[in-house]
Amino acid sequence: MTTTDTLPGRVLVIEDEADLQEAIVTYLNMEGFVADGVSSLKMATQWLRTHQFDVLVLDLGLPDGDGLKWLSECVQLRDKGVIITTARGEGNQRIEGIRAGADVYLVKPIQLEELSSLVSNLLRRTRSNASPRWTLSRMNWTLQSPSGVGFKLTHSESVLMHKMAHHAGQAVSRQDLVLSLGHDPAVYDFRRMEILVRRLRNKAKDTLGSDLPIETVHRIGYAFTAPITIV
CATH class of the missing domain: 3.40.50.2300 (Response regulator)
Known part of the structure; x- marks a missing residue:
C-alpha cells in the first residue's frame, strides 16, 4: 500500500x-x-x-x-x-x-x-494532523472519497488517476499522462485527454455530489490536489 x-x-x-x-x-x-x-x-x-x-x-x-x-x-x-x-x-x-x-x-x-x-x-x-484522504484501488478500479462513497473507474480512468495519485499535489504534464495511457504524445489527439478528464469529473459529481479535486494547470496538465492513498 x-x-x-x-x-x-x-x-x-x-x-x-x-x-x-x-x-x-x-x-x-x-x-x-x-x-x-x-x-x-x-x-x-x-x-x-x-x-x-x-x-x-x-x-x-x-x-x-x-x-x-x-x-x-x-x-x-x-x-x-x-x-x-x-x-x-x-x-x-x-x-x-x-x-x-x-x-x-x-x-x-x-x-x-x-x-x-x-x-x-x-x-x-x-x-x-492530516485531513481525511481519498482512496484509489488498483485491484478493483475504484476511487473512494474521504466520506467513504466510491465509484468504479474505467481502465483509462484508473491509469490516469494512478499517475496523478503518485504525484498528488503536483502538476503532471499532459505528455506524461499520455505516455502512462500507452500512447505516443507526438500523434495523440489531446482533446481525448480533455474528454477523459471531463468524464471523470462528471462521474464523481453525479456519484458524490461534489467536485473531484483535479485541477487543470494551464499549459502544463493536471494535478490531484487532495491527500490520497493507493491500495
Whole structure:
C-alpha cells in the first residue's frame, strides 16, 4: 500500500542567498526529502500554484517583500510546518515570527543536521494532523472519497488517476499522462485527454455530489490536489 504518509516529505526552501539555498536543498534531498528552492516571494507564490508541500523553510531577508507578512497571509501555509531562518535574532522578532505562523525560528548561521531533524519532526506532526484522504484501488478500479462513497473507474480512468495519485499535489504534464495511457504524445489527439478528464469529473459529481479535486494547470496538465492513498 502506498500512502502520502510513506512518500518523501516535500520541502520548499525560500532563500535568496544562492549558495545557502543550494546547500540546504542539496542536504535535505540527500536526507531523503524532496526539496525545492526559490529565491523570492514571487517565485514561491508561483511554485505553490502547481505544487503541494509539507514543510516550508523561509528566510525573512528577501528582496521583494516582508516574509512575515507573506507568511501570515498565504492560505496554502495553513496546517503546514514552517521554519524561519534569518539573521534577525531579537526576542520581539522571534515572537512576531511565531505569531505569523512559524513553528521554529532559527538564527543564522544554521546547522544543516539540526534543520533536517526539525523538518522530520514537523513532517510527523503535519501528517498526523492530516485531513481525511481519498482512496484509489488498483485491484478493483475504484476511487473512494474521504466520506467513504466510491465509484468504479474505467481502465483509462484508473491509469490516469494512478499517475496523478503518485504525484498528488503536483502538476503532471499532459505528455506524461499520455505516455502512462500507452500512447505516443507526438500523434495523440489531446482533446481525448480533455474528454477523459471531463468524464471523470462528471462521474464523481453525479456519484458524490461534489467536485473531484483535479485541477487543470494551464499549459502544463493536471494535478490531484487532495491527500490520497493507493491500495
